[in-house]
Amino acid sequence: MAALSDGTEPADGLFGRIDHRPAYQRVAEAIEREIMSGRLAPGAPIGTEADLVRQFGVNRSTVREGIRMLEQSGLIQRDGSRRLFASLPRYTKLASRISRALVLHQVTFRELWEATMAIEPMSAELACTHARPEVLDAIAGNLERSRRAVGDPALLAELDTEFHALIGRASGNRVIELSREPLGLLFQPTSHMLAEEVPVAPARMIEAHTRVFEAIRAGDVAEAGAWMRRHVHDFRRGFERLGKDLEQPVERLFHDHVSARTPPPAGR
Amino acid sequence: MAALSDGTEPADGLFGRIDHRPAYQRVAEAIEREIMSGRLAPGAPIGTEADLVRQFGVNRSTVREGIRMLEQSGLIQRDGSRRLFASLPRYTKLASRISRALVLHQVTFRELWEATMAIEPMSAELACTHARPEVLDAIAGNLERSRRAVGDPALLAELDTEFHALIGRASGNRVIELSREPLGLLFQPTSHMLAEEVPVAPARMIEAHTRVFEAIRAGDVAEAGAWMRRHVHDFRRGFERLGKDLEQPVERLFHDHVSARTPPPAGR
DNA sequence: ACCAATTTGTCCGTATGTATG
């Protein structure tokens, strides 16, 4: 039951097992452990490659391979000047990683929609009690821009995605915020198509967004949830009206331009 | 608006911009593009490092750094003989990445619980119409083992986590399955503590699990959802009965032994 | 704004253990 981190059982003799994983992995894991344990706080400098070479007693190439892994997992980042810092994995990066995986696994629109149906209404309901003024202002701004964008399907789809992301932010719940982000990313192309092909779609969308926003501002939990549910149902109806199949996998095509660049410097 | 993948705007002259990103990143991105576009199907061999050196015209070390990044993101894997294959990012790996991020961001129990309250009932409801026999059998087995584990808090917590994971599986919705996995991981230690400290907890848990299971087997959507909601509420009450604060961040301590090892070869 | 030291990105060559045929 007490499996080691490499999946093996501990030996019961005098000596511990030998860790035969490659050196670059052990370098990465050692640094990861320091960060996860809190001994390296986010924003703390990791040191130069030469430092790490000295500390671990391995070659620089080995250190560099370890660093690549940690960089990829978001536990360390480079600031503008390429110095290494411990950092918190960014939500946007995780979200785009998740949506990439969902695309590769050929998740269907039905699956996406059902998950949205679970998360989005809850998000709106929580926003009623947790939304802070700045976020409400941001949502108001989003609505304003949406009303002016009725003729521009691409922009409208972008603003739609942003609206829902802001509701997630307003929920005051980062788990929900993170969970729903990939859904927004994956729905955006469909939202675009909908705005282009279904004449009433833009107006209905803006109407629903407005209702949700007003309910949130009024603190009306039931109303916010109900309008959000209606809105998500509406999206599905529009989707079906386009003659598309709910069991169709989300395409991988769109994903080309969502290769999220590393964001600017972390802390400090 | 048409930002390039490195965040800059396209130049409007004769020549395109020069890509200043380091070679190892471009190697990784080139391979990633092949996989995402479908030209490299999961399971397809990538070639040896020497092959990649020839194709890209860069040094071994550079290729290796690129490979580390892709390995970390789960897009490529090595089989037993260390040959490189394209692969689908594994859910378990993503889930543990997500829960790690949530821990580092010091997400609170309230946030976890609210998200669970959104996802888990939906998961149970969907299971009513989508559960396949094998999964139902697995759940039955889990229940059987749970009943025998009443005196063993650690095992019971493990079986609890497994039960909910199986419900996720039964939902026939991989988005929900993936979204809820990190929640299960993060709740497990609390579930353990609950089984240890609250005398009635094990019995109530098993009762609820049984009800949910029977409702799913009977295809009773309303009943399954209702019992799951009750179960999740119950968890919260138990948590508060322990005198713990919902606004307390999930501890980072537990995470030490959840450093999910790379699973065996991917497809084929 | 210039200079010297540091650091990263990249390359080359080589040795070693292991897996495949």
Add this chain to the structure above:
DNA sequence: TCATACATACGGACAAATTGG
């Protein structure tokens, strides 16, 4: 069994970029 191919790891090198005076 043996030869080959391959991944891991090491040492050393140099140019370009960045830092810190």
